[in-house]
Amino acid sequence: MATPPTPLSPLPAPADLAADDGAPVCGNADDWESLSAAESGAWHGFLQAHAEIQVELEHELQAAHQLSFSDYFALLALERAPAGRLRMHDLAKPVRLTRSGLTRLVERLERVGLIERTPCEDDARGTEARITEQGRALVHAASATHLAGVRRRFLERFSPAELAVLAEQFGRLTA
Amino acid sequence: MATPPTPLSPLPAPADLAADDGAPVCGNADDWESLSAAESGAWHGFLQAHAEIQVELEHELQAAHQLSFSDYFALLALERAPAGRLRMHDLAKPVRLTRSGLTRLVERLERVGLIERTPCEDDARGTEARITEQGRALVHAASATHLAGVRRRFLERFSPAELAVLAEQFGRLTA
DNA sequence: CACAAGTGCTTGCGCACGCAACTGTTATCC
DNA sequence: GGATAACAGTTGCGTGCGCAAGCACTTGTG
Numbered sequence: 493m494a495t496p497p498t499p500l501s502p503l504p505a506p507a508d509l510a511a512d513d514g515a516p517v518c519g520n521a522d523d524w525e526s527l528s529a530a531e532s533g534a535w536h537g538f539l540q541a542h543a544e545i546q547v548e549l550e551h552e553l554q555a556a557h558q559l560s561f562s563d564y565f566a567l568l569a570l571e572r573a574p575a576g577r578l579r580m581h582d583l584a585k586p587v588r589l590t591r592s593g594l595t596r597l598v599e600r601l602e603r604v605g606l607i608e609r610t611p612c613e614d615d616a617r618g619t620e621a622r623i624t625e626q627g628r629a630l631v632h633a634a635s636a637t638h639l640a641g642v643r644r645r646f647l648e649r650f651s652p653a654e655l656a657v658l659a660e661q662f663g664r665l666t667a
Numbered sequence: 668m669a670t671p672p673t674p675l676s677p678l679p680a681p682a683d684l685a686a687d688d689g690a691p692v693c694g695n696a697d698d699w700e701s702l703s704a705a706e707s708g709a710w711h712g713f714l715q716a717h718a719e720i721q722v723e724l725e726h727e728l729q730a731a732h733q734l735s736f737s738d739y740f741a742l743l744a745l746e747r748a749p750a751g752r753l754r755m756h757d758l759a760k761p762v763r764l765t766r767s768g769l770t771r772l773v774e775r776l777e778r779v780g781l782i783e784r785t786p787c788e789d790d791a792r793g794t795e796a797r798i799t800e801q802g803r804a805l806v807h808a809a810s811a812t813h814l815a816g817v818r819r820r821f822l823e824r825f826s827p828a829e830l831a832v833l834a835e836q837f838g839r840l841t842a
Numbered sequence: 843c844a845c846a847a848g849t850g851c852t853t854g855c856g857c858a859c860g861c862a863a864c865t866g867t868t869a870t871c872c
Numbered sequence: 873g874g875a876t877a878a879c880a881g882t883t884g885c886g887t888g889c890g891c892a893a894g895c896a897c898t899t900g901t902g
Contacts, residue, residue: 522746522747523810523811523814526814528830530834531830533830533834534831534833535817537836537837537840538837539717540841541840542717571697581851589889589890590889590890591851596888597889612850615849615897616898617897617898619850619852635697635698639701647702647706649836652703655703655709656705658705658709658712658836659705661712661829662709662716663712665716665720665824666719754880755880756879756881764860766880767881768860769881770882770883771859771882772859774882790868791867791868792867793880794882
């Protein structure tokens with residue numbers, strides 16, 4: 493959104509280099525036209541597929557277990573961690589939240605008894621989040637729901653061979 | 668997040684069907700283990716790739732043009748629409764926002780002069796959003812930035828043949 | 843050992859968004 | 873034609889999140 497510094501178009505002028513010959517105002521009139529059908533389809537398909545699946549699965553999880561994706565990912569990460577404990581810092585990455593966001597998330601989960609917070613033994617600055625039995629039970633149930641959704645909305649639509657290729661291809665996208 | 672109805676685990680009991688033999692508490696101890704490497708890799712790769720690319724490109728757009736993705740998609744949809752005008756209702760889908768969210772978005776964009784709002788002629792209930800010249804200029808500049816990002820972070824990592832296959836595959840994911 | 847620099851987490855603040863309720867308009871159905 | 877339903881858009885409210893500043897503790901350096 494246009495904010496303080498440059499509220500409006502920081503452009504030189506409508507058209508000041510090439511003469512305006514009536515056609516597209518400049519070279520980038522609609523850059524998207526320069527994409528092939530495959531390029532455009534792949535990119536927009538990627539966005540659209542993600543958006544649709546994301547909201548559907550999240551609503552599903554919310555309806556069935558009153559859990560947001562952030563909640564679920566946090567519980568899942570803890571459930572898998574040795575002793576069900578993880579320091580805030582290490583929890584932030586799998587949950588894909590900033591530390592401040594994570595503080596709030598953990599606070600909410602603690603408030604309803606799904607996890608507990610204890611000061612870290614060997615480093616008094618740190619805090620450890622530990623999943624409770626209730627948390628474990630809930631994340632197991634939620635996993636069943638979620639995994640079913642993932643299969644239905646994603647995995648089932650591809651053959652094993654396709655999935656192997658996709659895994660490699662998505663791997664290329666992550667630095 | 669656990670909300671009013673069932674703040675905590677709505678489960679029958681820790682283990683009430685199979686005897687707890689010390690091993691996994693029940694059949695779904697960690698359902699994710701049941702996924703093949705390809706399945707797991709494809710799904711998590713999908714999520715991870717989207718998350719990474721999304722934040723990188725959005726930051727890029729924000730830094731270069733003070734535009735969020737929502738802002739950009741709204742302007743882009745309008746720029747492509749006949750006469751640069753679209754009713755709120757028709758703008759909501761491409762921007763992937765609810766109507767209330769769109770109301771606020773359009774309000775912000777209007778405030779900085781990127782679009783204008785006028786009552787709809789043939790339907791007194793409706794409102795039309797129209798992109799201004801400044802909006803057009805900005806969306807062109809932003810498109811150049813964004814498209815470069817899309818190429819760099821996505822398109823370039825695949826061959827034309829792969830992109831064609833991906834387009835078809837993502838199409839399968841969208842109902 | 844003191845003092846700076848770095849690290850881990852929290853807090854103040856602002857913001858974009860969804861949901862549900864509301865207003866005003868148009869279509870539908872006796 | 874008047875009641876009712878459907879629809880378009882806006883508003884009140886709550887919430888989750890990021891950013892930047894702050895506090896507490898630890899580590900490095902002279």
